[in-house]
Amino acid sequence: MIPFNKPFLTGKEAHYMYQAVYTGKLSGNGAFTKKCQRYFEEKYGFKKCLLTTSCTDALEMCAILCDLKPEDEVIVPSYTFVSSALAFVRQGARIVFADSMANNPNIDAEKLESLITDKTKVIVPVHYAGVACDMDKIMDIANKYNILVVEDAAQAIDSYYKGRALGTIGHLSAFSFHETKNIIAGEGGLLGINDERFIRRSEVIWEKGTNRSEFFRGEVNKYGWCDTGSSFLPSEVIAAFLWAQLENLDMIQHKRKELWNYYFNGLQALSKEGFFRLPQISKYATNNAHMFYIVCRSLDERSVLIKYLKDHSVSAVFHYLSLHKSDYYKTNYVEIPDLPQCDLYADCLVRLPMFYELQSEDVEIVVKLISTFYKSRD
Known part of the structure; x- marks a missing residue:
């Protein structure tokens, strides 16, 4: 039988997971988490990256960061996984579905402007099969109407648009490390941040609505509840597995x-x-x-x-x-x-x-x- 998919192991996953276990630091945001995040920031040029437990979680963080109000509209291609829309629905947004291109499953950027109203707050281009949407066209429209762009780059690791890494072009982006992807962690995801105004709040949302990250960096002498959020960060075991993949x-x-x-x-x-x-x-x-x-x-x-x-x-x-x-x-x-x-x-x-x-x-x-x-x- 030739299966549709088979997860690939480089051989270092168990070794790094063993290291993570025996450091005594198993919860999130440890050494392997930082190595993975730094890898994306340095290799592709993100202003900030945060590992998440899934791409869905990364998209949900994007939806929170976009500060959506009930009835705000978010444009999403209809040909995509449900998470591309669901993350924004959970924040009360109204989804406006866009069609694909005639020669490509990606969102048809030529038809985007006709979908925009005074309630449109976000456009979510999905880079299907890791192939770029027309990001210049999308960003021009977004800038014209003061709309945020969240790249669903779940399938798009190490893929480019006119020399720019996918996920680094919109204001925010989300990647997947599900076992069906090129680089895997079983489950796992990444939030990419390209607009500095979202950096501090993203860390707070990531850490259950607290400024815990600032506390551990020594920037504040205590931490507490200061915003909405959830437990979005993965354990060190997941990050260790992912690091073995990124090395290869x-x-x-x-x-x-x-x-x-x-x-x-x-x-x-x-x-x-x-x-x-x-x-x-x-x-x-x-x-x-x-x-x-x-x-x-x-x-x-x-x-x-x-x-x-x-x-x-x-x-x-x-x-x-x-x-x-x-x-x-x-x-x-x-x-x-x-x-x-x-x-x-x-x-x-x-x-x-x-x-x-x-x-x-x-x-x-x-x-x-x-x-x-x-x-x-x-």
Whole structure:
């Protein structure tokens, strides 16, 4: 069986976790936490980074930092994971869903301005598959209307837009280290802060609404409750696991990009014959090889293809359902928007196996199966 995903271990995870355990400092914000945060700040240029227990937690911190009031509007692509919207719903915001691009699942920046009202407070671009949204366009619109931008960079570690690391362009950003991501910690996330006005408050929110971080740095002689917040920081065990992964980021990325290119080159001829669409990487974006997907011609075709691959011991899966068609949205919102590109990806996109230990021979097997499937149908 060729699985869809298999978590990769570098070999140092247990060693660093052992170190964390025997330092006697197991709660959050210890040595490994600081090393991981400093890694992102120095390598990518964030003003401040804070590890979290998940990307969802990082997004919830973003929503708190945006100081949303009831009925404030937040623009989110409908083709995304529920956390992209849920984090802001929990702060009382009204979600306005945006459509995807015709050639890419990312938010269609050309249509954003038409969604803006005097209640719009935040835009949440999601860098699907680690490929950049059109951030210049999005930031120009945000600056024009004095709107905050929160990058959902869950899938976008080590990916760039015009030479700038994803997550460093908007005011705030969130990353994921879930076991399906390029760099993993089982669960885990990161809040990226690019606007200095959010730095102090983010630490308070991170530490359960207290100025505990300032106390441990010796900046105040006591700490107490001074804002809202929660227990967002992960334990040192999680940070230690993550550090072993970050040490090997370049090696992991190199292998994943090789596998992605095997897929692309192997399937290109079939795509040119019109059987399906391959991912398109915009000129302004890099590819971090988070996933490889194809876009089938119909929902029925996708369903049959997934079953065919499963019958031949290959696990391929579809991805997001349209959030604007979810039970929650239909129950709580009167108007259901028409978002045809989002629905296209929800119905037709299928993800192929992609993980570090996948071999080129495995990719060749998957490519040959897909070729046989389409040639027999044709």
